[in-house]
Amino acid sequence: MADHEADQVKSESVIESVLDKITDKFHGGDSPSSVSVVDRGFKEEAKSKIYRLFGRENPVHKVLGGGKAADIFLWKDKKVTASVLGLVTAIWALFEIVEYHLLTLVCHILILVMSLLFLWSNASKYIKQSSPKIPEIVIREDVARDVASAIQTELNAALAELRVVASGKDLKKFFAVVAGLWVLSVLGGCLNFLTLFYIGFLLLHTVPVVYDKYEDQVDGFAEKAEAELKKQYANVLSKIPKGPLKDKLH
Secondary structure (H helix, E strand, C coil): HHHHHHHHHHHHHHHHHHHHHHHHCCCCCCCHHHHHHHHHHHHHHHHHHCCCCCHHHCCCCHCCCCHHHHHHHCCCCCCHHHHHHHHHHHHHHHHCCCCCCHHHHHHHHHHHHHHHHHHHHCCCCCEEEEEEEECCCCCCCCHHHHHHHHHHHHHHHHHHHHHHHHHCCCCCHHHHHHHHHHHHHHHHHHHHHHHHHHHHHHHHHHHHHHHCCCCCHHHHHHHHHHHHHHHHHHHHHHCCCCHHHHHHHH
C-alpha cells in the first residue's frame, strides 16, 4: 500500500512538472505573479478533466468516510482487517456450514460464560484467589437516544430518496433503482440473507482496495465503457421515428 501511494505521488509530480514546462513555454515573458495565477488555473483545469469513476473528486479513503472504517476497508492495518474478516467468516461458517441456529448459539455462549464465572467465583474461596470482577453493563439513555435518532435519520433519508425516484423527475435514477432491486430479488431467490450479506461484506473488503491500487486503469476502462454506452444509447434514440408522431400532434 505504501508503494502504491509513493507511485501516485511520483506520477502527480511528473504531471505537475510537465504542466510547469507547458505554462513556462506559453508565458515565458510574463511577470511571476501573473504566471502563477495562470499556472494555477491551468493545473486546476487539467486536473478537472481527468475522468474519475462516478464523478469522484475525493480520494477513495475519504469517499469511504475516512477514519478507522476506511482503514479497515483499504487494508491500512492488515492485522485488524484480517481479524474482522476471520471473525465474520467464522460466524458465516457456523450458521451456513455447521448449520447452527442463532438462538442456539446465543444460549450456548451464555451457558458457557455463566458456568465459567460461577465455577470461578466458588473455586476462588478454596484456591485463595480473588473472585472475578463482573462489570456492570448498563445501556445509557443518551446512547440509546443517539442510536435511535441515527436510525430515524437514515430511514427518513431513504424514504425521501424513494419518493424522489418514484416521482418520475429523474428517469436514469428510476431505472437504476429498479434494476438494482431486480438484481437483489434474483439474488435473494438463489441465496439466503446471511450468505448475501457475507458476499457483500467480502466485496466491501476487496473491491475498494483493488480500485485504490489500480484506479487509473479502472477509470480509463470505465471512461471508454461509458463513451460506448452513450454511443449505443444515441444510436437507439436515432432509430426511434419522430416525424409521423409530430405531424399527428399538429
